Amino acid sequence: MSIFTRDVMKCLFILSLLTSIHQRFLIAALDGSLLSNELKRIKNDIGVNYIQEKFDNFPYETKTDTGSELLQNIQTRLNSSLTDLNEVLNNIKDNIQQADKPDNVHTDLPECCSLPDDRLSYAPEFQTEVDLNTACYTKSRITNSNLKYPTYVISEIMKTNYQNNTNVLWQHYSTTEGISVIYPANKFKQCINFDPRFTSSYAAAAYPEDKDVVIVLDTSSSMVQPSGVYAKPKIVIAKEAVSNVIQTLKEDDRVGIVIFDRSATTPKGEDFHPCYDYKLAFATKANVAKMEVYVSPISESQYADSNFTDALRAAFRYFDSSDDTMDISHREQVILFLSDGKSTGNADPREVIRDENQKYDNRIRIFTYLIGDEKEAMIQLKGMASQVWLNTTHGSIKMGKFQFFDLENQTLLSTVMAQFYLDLPYDDKKDTSIFSVPYVDLFSGVGLITSLCLPVKLNSSLHGVICTDVKISKLLAEVEYFTENEYSYAFIIDKTGRVLMHPLLPNAQFVTLDDDPVLVDISVLEREEDADNMVESMKMGHSGNKTYKKFFIKPRGRLVNDGSSNVNLRAEFFWGPVPKSNFSLCLVLVDDSYSELNESNFPINSSGLKHVFLYHNRNLVKDNHTDCKFYSRRVTFEQSNVKFTQAAFKNPFQYLDRDETADDVKQYALYLTRSSSINPGFRTTLRSAVWASYTAEQYWRSKDVTYVSLRFIASKAGFTRVYPSVSIAKSYDFQKRTWWREALAHPNKMILTSPYYDASGAGIVVSFVHTIYRKTPTQTTAVVGADFALKYFDLFVSKVYPTCDKDFGCIIIDDSGFIVMHPKIKNITEESQFQEPKHITIEEHGIAVEMINRNVLNGNICQDFSKNKNLRSYRVTLPLHIERGFESEVFEMRPIAESNLFIIRVKQKPSLNGCSCVPTSPDDLLCNDHCDCLCHRPIRFDVCTNKYDTKDASPPCSARLPDTSANNEPDILDGLSACFDPACHRKQNKTDCLSEGECSWCEFTDTKEKIETPCCRLKEECTFGKTKFTSRHTCAKPPPTSATRTTDIDKAAIIGATVGCVLMFILIISAVLYCYRHHHPVPDDPYIDAVADMNEISNYIQSERGMNGANDQFPYKCKPEINNLYSESNSF
Helix, strand or coil: CCHHHHHHHHHHHHHHHHHHHHHHHHHCCCCHHHHHHHHHHHHHHCCHHHHHHHHHHCCEEEECCCHHHHHHHHHHHHHHHHHHHHHHHHHHHHHHHHCCCCEECCCCCCEHHHCCHHHCEEECCCCEEEECCCCEEEECCCCCCCCCEECCCHHHHHHHHHHHCCCCCCEEEEECCCEEEEECECCCCCHHHCCHHHCHHHHHHHCCCCEEEEEEEECCHHHHCECCCCCCEHHHHHHHHHHHHHHHCCCCCEEEEEEECCCEECCCCCCCCHHHHCCCEECCHHHHHHHHHHHCCCCCCCCCCCCHHHHHHHHHHHHHHCCCCCCCCCCEEEEEEEECCCCCCCCCHHHHHHHHHHHHCCCEEEEEEEECCCHHHHHHHHHHHHCCCCCHHHCCCCCCEEEEECHHHHHHHHHHHHCHHHHCCCCHHHCCCEECCCEECCCCCECEEEEEEEEEEECCEEEEEEEEEEEHHHHCHHHHCCCCCCCCEEEEEECCCEEEECCCCCCHHHCECCCCCCCCEHHHHCCCCCHHHHHHHHHCCCCEEEEEEEEEEEECCCCCCCCEEEEEEEEEEEEEECCCCCEEEEEEECCCCEEEECHHHCCCCHHHHHHCCCECCCCCCCCCCCCEEECCEEEECCCCEEEECHHHECCHHHHHCCCCCHHHHHHHHHHHCCCCCCCCCECCCHHHHHHHHHHHHHHHHHCCCCCCCCEEEEECCCEEEEECECCCCCCCCHHHCHHHHHHHHCCCCEEECCCEEECCCCEEEEEEEEEEECCCCCCEEEEEEEEEEHHHHHHHHHHHCHHHHCCCEEEEEECCCEEEECHHHHCCCCHHHCCCCCEHHHHCHHHHHHHHHCCCEEEEEEEECCCCEEEEEEEECCCHHHCCCEECCCEEEEECCCECEEEEEECCCCCCCCCCCCCCCHHHCECCCCCCCCCEEECCEECCCCEECCCCCCCECCCCCCCCCCCCCCCCCCCCCECCCCCHHHCCCHHHHHCCCCEEEEEECCCCCEEEEEEEEECCCEECCEECHHHCCCCCCCCCCCCCCCCHHHHHHHHHHHHHHHHHHHHHHHHHHHHHHHHCCCCCCCCCCCCCCHHHHHHHHHHHHHHCCCCCCCCCCCCCCCCCCCCCCCCC
16 A cells, blocks of 8 residues: 555545544534524514614603502493493383383284394394394293283383493393393294293392202102193103202302102212212302202102101201301291102101201291192191291291192293292392393303393382393403503402402403303402401402502413413502492502603604504505515515504404494594594504504514514504504404413513414414513513514524434423424424424423423412313423533433523433323323323312312412414405515425425325425425325426526525535645645644634634625525414414
8 A cells, every 4th residue: 555545544534533523513512592692683683672772762751640540440430331231221121110001912023033034144242143123032931821021112222222332232121921022133042941030140130139048859759740741740840940940049049959759868979079968059150050960860769758857857957067157147048848749757847847947046948839739738838838836936937938839830830939039038129230140141152241130020029120231341341451560450359259350360251151150259369368358348348458469470371381470579459349339349550650652752753654554454445555475365565564452442342342444444544643633442552652663664674584474563552563464353362372471471582482383374383572661671562573484493493503403303492391393393294294382291201301300390380260270381490500501311401591492402212201291281181190291180179168278279370361363364366476486496405495485395296196306386386295286297397487586595505505615625625734744744834723613614604694795694594474473273
């Protein structure tokens, strides 16, 4: 072997060694600051720094409204609303009482179930189809033969009421005979089962006092006999009567049930809470449903015995074992006893009643009902009701009532028994309107409403009940939308302490029939000891104020998955009663003073005012802007647009309950451009906030950042500004979106969301968001953000960390442990493969276990009262001793500075411990003691008393917020040109192709046949690697070429290739020089350290970027793409 050959081999060996050393250097260089710097570049490109600087220099004024003044203002407005609602009821009541003929044998109103469809149209306020021109009527299947209809003028009065009062929803008048008049007319689906007399709102108006009721039902074998109702045995009509009684009970009533034959039985077993067996249960929706479940399957017994003795003792036991802390001095306590015969027990039931009732000072009334007319049974049951053997030394007699139903009258059993309260003593002078406990609107099935009801009497007898329904969120909008600063809020309770509205409860507007209204005591949500005296004062209707420290609970993002954050702050509380109601209101303020933009001194010129506002729905008011096709959306790049939410308006339902018109938009524009001083209903802070957001558009239009799709700024004032301009669904509310909550939970941090599928054609995308503050960093006022394809994120991650695409797999997670980037996600080629981003405990359980063992991944529990679950979420935090990250045999983990992200580089496959955390939500998985997962445990509470033990309990969760995103109507794209030509056909390899947002690498046909020569085409032709039916052969022939500008990705490729060649050249030259010097040493050679420092290479690449212009963003800049702005699943 020649010397030259040996030297060449040495040089090759040295070159290989240098390459190996270079690779090892790269492997060791997992530096979180590198990715942080790239995110900072995005932050700057979308204008965060520029916009914040502008906000710093805007003029502000300090607001100093005192808590007392704010409280009084809201009390005054609520008082006005309640006065108007009572006027609605009195208008109808007066017309009925003053009518010449309050009752008629017929009516001209249409029957609700028979309304023709062509008379109905959709009304946003009612969320269903109605006829606003008239009322309609329903008739119960249980009525008297001489049925009467209320006066016909009711319909016109109701219509006038609706036109004159914006708070009025449904109005209905229900008579004691079973007729209901409802406005507006609405087509019922099950008229036969609709009877308002069997509802709690009707019963509460007719008898508003609280009561305890024990229902006792005879199930002996004789109950199988036929009744006077066609095809129904006695046991069936008896169960129907019991069910109707249960349905009339309001939330503050309590109920127990006893069934008996030869012995007595109460609800027990696996399906029932143990307290149902011996304790009166509040008539909550859940408890009523359980009682119905107990009654429904009851059938007649095989035994003929009717043991009244055991049944009565079991009934009285309920009064002995119930909550002894409750004040029962004003509660009526009643036993409703239903049988078809006399007792076969070994003791006289009248003696049993005497002996048992004296234990309770004779305060229990007995109502008895007999199916049939057996003489001995009539005597016995009548004596039970009158308590003829009562010992008055223990208290005076509280008379009950006995009623029997022969064959001809047994159809009336349900009606009579369900209205037992009409025979309870009541002071007629106390006849006032009363609010029902909130319930879901039965007609639309969406939204909590309350019924304000008033009894109507003729000749001192109840004729019926008039009600007007009102949306809770509408009536209490002042409370729901109260927010003076970052942490301020308001809540409202009733006289019992039950919460009607609180920021920790689900939004009343979106509760559905499938949900249970969350009716908890205020002590569950306001747990500080200092709150106890305040709450007692509120329940008594007093006013006051107090200051103490409390924990404020804020959402962190996905709510259920991310949990909540708690901040301990000093707060001031102001409370007082709401006139004309049993409600009490409280305002919670962290600081009486706060800053708002000073509109009078705001620096905006006439040119700025001219362009400051373009409404997102450009179909309402035409403009001269040029449209183009951006993915599957019609947009214009000539101006940004503005989309309001209900929070922008003084009356949020001005926006929610009606469709916007062209006149509305014109009025918006006149006011926002200062062409008119007439405010069309906006809050006072809205106009200056819109002006301030215009600085974002000015920046966006001046800086062409083509790797993002849409850029946006969302303001707490209640609007979003979007560029380019694109139409957004009216129901879209950014404040209920994950990215908004994540940003607010991480002020002044760079937030990257988990990837989501964009329905408008952009594929899988992520959102970058960052808060903007006013005056001081503690006062967040807006969030700026942008969306870009996941492939672009993967591209610059790969550039920053090359080893992530080689021997080592990299995972990026957020600070809740959810995966933002994972090899499984970035390699997805089909839409069906994409799933909701998973948690680290699900996707990489072995890594999660080690993180938990190192106290890096920590569980966090909160109590969700809407589902009665203790929910576990996670926090990713690095302890001080490893705050810069750590490295183990399995993986390396580093924080991404100033962001919510962490990067993990996996070295080897972690060992598994046999655990499986398959569901993605803690709602779906019950916790166990062996696996660390997102999971839940039931909240233990007394269902009968509806009381929670909050001592040593976890804090409440933040409220579940509904997903209000909605599908946009498809844009009309006919005749539109593409906004940009991505030149997909010029991309010759998969990497270049997928670097362009509008391109897809076609590898298979729509029939799943492999394409011999894959190609790059528009996503319209090829999605997730598969051609569409209409473009199956698109790879067979190249499309015609057209002149296109060189994209920044093309520039990046050129630069990358150049840099790569330079590096290789330097390495080769170094090796050759080494070999040469080995034989021909040269002292003081200036090239001896040419490759000694990686910083020099970095500086070289940086200088190459500079050669291509200041705006070039190597390596991830590319053409614009469109997506749905912020929707995780639907366009916009």
